[in-house]
Amino acid sequence: MTFDARKANSASASGRQNALFALITLTVVCGAFFAVLSLPQNAAGHDTPLGDRVSSLTIDMPDLPGEAAEAYFIALGKVDPEAQMALSGEIMQAGKLDEAAVTGLVMAHAETVLRDHAGELAQADTKHVDDILDMTRNKLRTASRKRSKWCDAGRYADLADIEFQKPDVFEQTLAEVKAPLNDYSFDVMTGLMIAIEDARTHPVERGEMTRADEAALQGMVMSIMADPDVLPLIVSLQSGGDARKALKGVNVCNLGATAVTAAKTLPQETKGRLLAEAAREMKENGASAFRTGVAF
Numbered sequence: 001m002t003f004d005a006r007k008a009n010s011a012s013a014s015g016r017q018n019a020l021f022a023l024i025t026l027t028v029v030c031g032a033f034f035a036v037l038s039l040p041q042n043a044a045g046h047d048t049p050l051g052d053r054v055s056s057l058t059i060d061m062p063d064l065p066g067e068a069a070e071a072y073f074i075a076l077g078k079v080d081p082e083a084q085m086a087l088s089g090e091i092m093q094a095g096k097l098d099e100a101a102v103t104g105l106v107m108a109h110a111e112t113v114l115r116d117h118a119g120e121l122a123q124a125d126t127k128h129v130d131d132i133l134d135m136t137r138n139k140l141r142t143a144s145r146k147r148s149k150w151c152d153a154g155r156y157a158d159l160a161d162i163e164f165q166k167p168d169v170f171e172q173t174l175a176e177v178k179a180p181l182n183d184y185s186f187d188v189m190t191g192l193m194i195a196i197e198d199a200r201t202h203p204v205e206r207g208e209m210t211r212a213d214e215a216a217l218q219g220m221v222m223s224i225m226a227d228p229d230v231l232p233l234i235v236s237l238q239s240g241g242d243a244r245k246a247l248k249g250v251n252v253c254n255l256g257a258t259a260v261t262a263a264k265t266l267p268q269e270t271k272g273r274l275l276a277e278a279a280r281e282m283k284e285n286g287a288s289a290f291r292t293g294v295a296f
Contacts, residue, residue, distance in 0.1 A: 059084065062091040065099035068186035069106060075193035076113065083113050100175070103182045110189050111286055118283035120196045122276040123203035126268045128195035129275055132188055137260040139184065144253035153250035206276045213270045220262045227258050 059077075064070050077084035087109045091097075094105060114121065144151055163170045224230055229251075236246040266274075 059088055062088045063102070064091075064106070065102050066183060066186075068183040068190070069103070072106070072110075072186045072190045072193065075190045075197075076110075079117065079193045079196050080113060083109070083116070099182075100178070107185065114192065114282050115286055117196050118279040120199045120203075121192060121282075122279035123205065124195035124199040124275060125202060125204055126271045126275065128191060128198065129271050130264065131194075132191045133260050133264050135187060135191070136184075137257050137264075140253045140257040140260070144251060144257070148253065151251050151253040153247040153252045156247075156252075204272060206272050209273050209277055213273055216266050216270045220266055223265070224259055224262045229254055229258060 061070060061073065064073060073084065073087070076087065087106065090105060090109065091102065149155060159170065159173060225234055233246055233250060
């Protein structure tokens with residue numbers, strides 16, 4: 001077992017909460033950018049073809065919405081076979097559902113799985129965090145190179161305009177946004193299952209957040225704000241300028257890649273304690289911690 005020594009000068013409880021909130025907010029903001037993605041990618045950490053992985057299943061694969069969901073189902077079985085069987089039963093009992101409904105069912109089940117295995121996730125090696133960050137950045141950069149229409153920040157402002165004026169069009173457009181975001185969510189969940197599985201044989205014990213961690217997070221935020229693509233946007237919005245005009249032409253894929261790159265520069269010890277803090281928060285409060293970031 002590896003030990004990550006706890007610093008003598010630990011952060012205050014409010015400081016730890018602020019650090020965790022910063023991480024969650026960054027994650028949620030970056031996650032919003034994945035609405036631009038429409039290119040299939042392997043789940044984090046998986047190089048084995050899906051067909052080969054399916055052959056190792058001990059139960060029948062349920063009707064899931066795509067390969068990303070199937071990869072998660074397989075990874076779940078390696079971590080918690082009983083939970084995998086329960087999920088399969090829930091899907092079969094629900095009967096004929098559309099993809100959105102199945103996705104909602106699987107994600108609700110996944111929240112329970114994460115809470116049940118939060119202690120193991122807290123001990124996962126930070127290489128798994130880096131794998132997910134790398135996948136995130138690669139997807140964003142690919143979407144930007146492909147000139148995905150959802151890289152244009154102006155489209156999100158347009159969504160706000162039609163929400164009440166044209167609810168049918170709004171729902172249709174929102175579904176178009178959510179579909180690739182769902183695949184990304186399944187990829188992240190697969191990466192977390194891999195991290196939990198690895199933590200069982202290679203656990204890392206960690207202490208609480210430290211003042212050094214808070215300083216590292218502050219430095220990360222400052223580096224994002226000082227980026228030449230981000231700074232003009234912040235200045236424009238802070239000066240009371242027209243938000244729609246400020247967002248026009250802004251490439252949110254590039255902004256997301258910038259944020260992820262900054263997160264990658266955090267010290268590994270800081271990433272580890274952030275992961276452990278997030279896991280503890282998940283165990284206590286479930287997905288409500290992440291909903292706080294969304295509300296922000």
